[in-house]
Amino acid sequence: MPEAPVPDYPRTQGVRFTAAGLRAGYVRTIPVGLGVSLFGIVFGLVAGQKGLSVLETGLMSALVFAGASQMLAMELWTSPVPVLTVAIAALVINLRYFMMNAALMPWLQPVGPLRAYGSLFFTADENWAVSVAEMRSGGRDAGFLLGSGLAIWTFWLTATLIGRTTGTIIADPERVGVDFVGTAVFTFLLVRMHQGKGDWLPWTVAGVTAVTAAEFLPGFWYLILGGLAGSIAGALRDVR
């Protein structure tokens, strides 16, 4: 049975891109940015141990701007640097963005290629999550995405530089539970996103696929497979 489309899902009509939206996105993402900072400090520390200079560490955080792949690169980092290996590893780990950012089309298409492709540079897991939640709740200002991306970018870059230069660390991040911050953010957004019984089929498919894939496959394949399987299951049900 076809399900009625979610009524408040944004149409491409009426999408704006304003400074006010950008500011709102930045401010709304600050709490998540603080969580990301803890991870950034750890990355900065590890980069220092691997012999990256302050400038190199900053360049990587500013240009690559993807925590998990940067951390993996540090694990693979030897002398001489395995250039191709770290580049391919980054590509594979970040494949999830291919699917995630496609889902931002309702916001990106109306604002023109420059703003769209510029905003996409600043899209990380955390601000994608905050922005997509805003989009789904009917937000029409695409500046929000860039603002939230800039928030994560500034926190990430600053934190990695702090970690690299000071070499200090929170006594024991695990003991105080801060390693849970990322999962907590996504759990919160998931709960707020729940719109009704129609979600259970795609969510169950996503969950079972992801947990199974995480058991048997390396890296981030579980994210890609879980996200793909769940969203396709939901779409097949709705459109059939």
Added chain:
Amino acid sequence: MSVDPTTLLAILLMAAGTYGVRAGGYFLIQRLAPSPFLEAWMRHVPGAMFVALVLPAILKGGLPFAAGAIAVLLAARLKGNLILSLVLGVAAVAAARAF
């Protein structure tokens, strides 16, 4: 304060690949003819991705993460405040580990 050429090359290649996948999905979907299926798919990506992010992480994190997730779930449902939910979730994880 120096930049080694090989390191710079590695950083630039990582950056190019990462931006490629960030922009590639949007580039491609824009060129596909709009369809009800595509629209329904996009609508379901966020929820499915969040489940795929959260569930394996909670299972891997064991009892403390499960306690944290329940705390976040309750706070999100009852209060709907992000910071409060984060604080309660992190506190629950720390408490579960302390015992």
